[in-house]
Amino acid sequence: MLTAKAAVAGVMGWPVGHSRSPRLHGWWLDRYGIDGAYIPLAVPPGRVAEAVRALPALGLRGANVTVPHKEAVIAACDQVDPVARRIGAVNTLVVAEDGTIEGRNTDGFGFMENLRADRPDWRAGAGPAVVLGAGGAARAILVALADAGAPEIRLLNRTRDRAETLAAELGGPVRVLPWEERAFALDGAALVVNTTTQGMGGQPALDLDLGRLPPAALVTDIVYTPLHTPLLKAAMERGNPVVDGLGMLLHQARPGFEAWFGRVPEVTPELRRFVLEGL
Structure with a gap:
């Protein structure tokens, strides 16, 4: 059951209903009994920077980023890790305790x-x-x-x-x-x-x-x-x-989950079956 202290993260995209990330992260949250939630964030083009900068104010720990926003979010980050900078795209946003936002790429x-x-x-x-x-x-x-x-x-x-x-x-x-x-x-x-x-x-x-x-x-x-x-x-x-x-989808999610929810998640046969059932 969620409490007022729940850790919250999500996934930004447009559209975002096709994303498998809520199902994937939701399974891990249930599996590890974490007081947290992972939600879809439908962000239209043109409002990406606004949405990214709102994450700290809304109390979110961060978010995944999917199409078509992976390149546009870079300008809204306070810092971008070297790998994401070389790739030219960000798929993971992490909000630090001081409210600054780091862009990473885990693909x-x-x-x-x-x-x-x-x-x-x-x-x-x-x-x-x-x-x-x-x-x-x-x-x-x-x-x-x-x-x-x-x-x-x-x-x-x-x-x-x-x-x-x-x-x-x-x-x-x-x-x-x-x-x-x-x-x-x-x-x-x-x-x-x-x-x-x-x-x-x-x-x-x-x-x-x-x-x-x-x-x-x-x-x-x-x-x-x-x-x-x-x-x-x-x-x-x-x-x-x-x-x-399928494993690329599952493994790229691990670093973000660890950053937001404080637990290193495992990719297991049970997780694979669960995600496949939702395809």
Whole structure:
């Protein structure tokens, strides 16, 4: 039961009704018996800064940020951590005791923790990574892979200019290849990541021939509806290890929950089943 001292956080977006975060954080709050609440915060474009600055006055500990506000919230933060600054987007806001607001980005953390939890023996330094897509999720994943020691990251996007811009901004081991050469880019790869919406329910499957992919290469997809996308099914059929995208959603939520509610939450099979039931 909530009391007047309940810790409160939420998720900002427009629209926000599709967010799985209230279900996810609500499960953890119940699981650990925490006096707290996690609520949806529908914030229309143009009022983002106003909403962020209101968090301390309303007594909220912070909030997650989802589309389309991840970039716009940066200007409203008192400080932004280095990872979020490099990515150019914030998905987690933390209100300090003095009322200042810090912007963080935990998407890359969630991506890497998902791989490590499912495939403990996998290492980013094992070989080249192939990343398909150059949107917001790709930015976070590229930074995470580079920081984890990936020796080469082959970035491919249907609009090459966007990939070139992203590679120029991030630097490091990111190398842009033409979308038409995506099948050849798999030569010698240790990891393949699909960050596009291709393969999501209602979208066409990702057109990618896996014939050149080494048998031991790990294949992952950030899409989790369906849980096993056509790409993951094709990889499994040829014997490649795969990791689905649901874990990224679950793991990226952990740092925010710890900051707001004072407990390090666990990602368990029970949590996965509970979140899947809501999809």
